[in-house]
Amino acid sequence: MDSRQQFLDKSDKLKEVFLPHLSADPVIFGFDHNELKVLLLKMNYRKQWVLPGGYIRKDEDLDEAVVRILKERAGITHIYLEEFGVFGKKNRSELYFEDFDETLFQKQRFVTVGYYALCNPARFKLIADEYSETCEWICLNNLLEIDLAMDHREIIGKALLTIREKISHKPIGYNLLPEKFTLSELQKLYEAIVGKTLNRGNFYRKIMNLGILKKLPEQRKGGAHKAPDLYSFDKRKYMKALDNGLNNW
Amino acid sequence: MDSRQQFLDKSDKLKEVFLPHLSADPVIFGFDHNELKVLLLKMNYRKQWVLPGGYIRKDEDLDEAVVRILKERAGITHIYLEEFGVFGKKNRSELYFEDFDETLFQKQRFVTVGYYALCNPARFKLIADEYSETCEWICLNNLLEIDLAMDHREIIGKALLTIREKISHKPIGYNLLPEKFTLSELQKLYEAIVGKTLNRGNFYRKIMNLGILKKLPEQRKGGAHKAPDLYSFDKRKYMKALDNGLNNW
Structure with missing residues (x-):
């Protein structure tokens, strides 16, 4: 299906079910072959990469929403997510939807809540959703070479700063390394x-x-x-x- | 003026200017006479205490909003605010507005973004807004004795945990103590x-x-x-x- 039409077809249904103006974006870090990676989707529309984010149902708590979103968009379940920042610039997603008119649900201003998690990628079988060509672990070292949509590069950066600060006073590695390690x-x-x-x-x-x-x-x-x-x-x-x-x- | 009427009179104007479903709540800690205090307003309506929170204008960034809100509600300016958590339970403010019908702007579901700051109370002259009887520094030790609205006790608790964790790896005191101290x-x-x-x-x-x-x-x-x-x-x-x-x- 045409990826632009996919957005148009969903807009009315989204308006019924989801809160306007609010979204959640999970930044899932994986450690694998000595490299830190982040989970990204390549959207059908514009072929840009995005975090596996989504909207909040009118009838669910925010914490429930982000768990559901991650499952729906990437097939990931049973992972501990922690909120690390809110991204609320008024124009943050304007450009991405510039080819649509203002009635499109997805085009409105969204303030997004960032969550992060750390995991061992071997635990998961990734399943991309209907809006995405693929769902992959991308090395942080390769992030500069890919086309990331909206402010998702800034969101990943803030998540990384958060875990960097965290390891100054919290242990890390339990969910990231195999049981025995050198x-x-x-x-x-x-x-x-x-x-x-x-x-x-x-x-x-x-x-x-x-x-x-x-x-x-x-x-x-x-x-x-x-x-x-x-x-x-x-x-x-x-x-x-x-x-x-x-x-x- | 009747405090209930005050809410009703503002509702339509609020709908025009502010984003639905999203608010910000600043938790301002002050240190004074060897005690940690938090800035609270006593609302005209129901005489309950609340954080000096408010809504986000459709045309402003979230970070700008919280600065404006703090100025409008308590007269506080020039203070460094840091985001520490998002409070997104679906029923979090339902009870407070139970005597109003669903068309009231203020009654809708709000996900609120918590910000904290630490300061020396002597720096500020507090000015309560039109919705509040008074604006005061309340000792944390006395919080259990006052009637706090909605989930504001939980929000203050999370802010306190955040600075507790922070002092394990960051210095503290610069804006809180006089220049010379023992x-x-x-x-x-x-x-x-x-x-x-x-x-x-x-x-x-x-x-x-x-x-x-x-x-x-x-x-x-x-x-x-x-x-x-x-x-x-x-x-x-x-x-x-x-x-x-x-x-x-």
Whole structure:
């Protein structure tokens, strides 16, 4: 079907069911092959990439809406979403719908609420919705090369800043790494988030000081070098650090 | 004027000017006489206390709206507001307007965006708006004794949790304390925020370790005890810690 017509056909139905002016955009980060990725849809219309966002039903709570939206748009369920910012510039989505007239539901001004989550992409089978050609994990390093719609680049940037700030006082990695990992793999995750190379010695000292790791009596075999030790998170201490922050007053 | 009539008279005008379904609520914390306080209005209608919140104009950005709202409702200007959460339960304000019919603008479902700020109350002359009897700094310790409308108690609670988490990795106090202060006064501020008494020795050691304080060559005179040293913030180091967080990777 013509992708422009798809918007027109849906507009009246959307007006009935959804609140005007309000949307939600989930920024789902995945860590995979030592790279940080973000979940994006390539829209049929204009072939631009977007976050898997959507509208809020008149009869549902905002928190319920974002869970439903993520399921409908990308097939993702059972993921913990946290709100991180609201994007309320008056012209933020105007341009995207410039070829439509003002009666189109999708064209009105939307203030969008950003949610983020961190996950292991291997857990999910992605299913793109009817408005999208494809649904994919895109490396953060490749974001500059793709055509992102509206202010979605800014939204992803703010989400990334939020997790960057978070790892200064909260542990990270539990839903992102396999159960057993090497310190080098954990360092790669931290490097992907802070966006720079970390000194190995400093990193090891700081991460061990947090007291959230368990050294396992096994090594990762098969590499060219000395087999590195495997670790896992001490779940009780990890959860405690998550609740309290890493440095209390 | 009858406070119920006040709502009815404004409804049509509000519909013209403001976005439906969206509001903003500023939670302004003040620190004064060693106590943490929050800015509240006592509404003419029902005599309940509320945050100084309001609606978003169709032609303004969300960030502009909250600044205007705070000025209109409480006379407060020149204050740095930070978004901390969105409150989107579908029935959150239903009860407050139960004596009105569905056509009232103010009665519709509103998703509200919470902003917080920290300030020194001495800086401001409060001016209550036409909907309110009074505009006051209310001690957090007295919040349980007053009648707070809608979910405003929950919103204040979330704002407080946000600054509690923030002080684990960001410095605090710059806009809250006078230019010169004793370590004991700074400790009182931290205690007011975390909501518990802190060990004096631990607090002094941790706060000095942050490297954001300058010891001044003067003492606070006039107490019964030995005159305590005065400190001020080292603005450059304070701002750097604010930018980077207190513990980087």
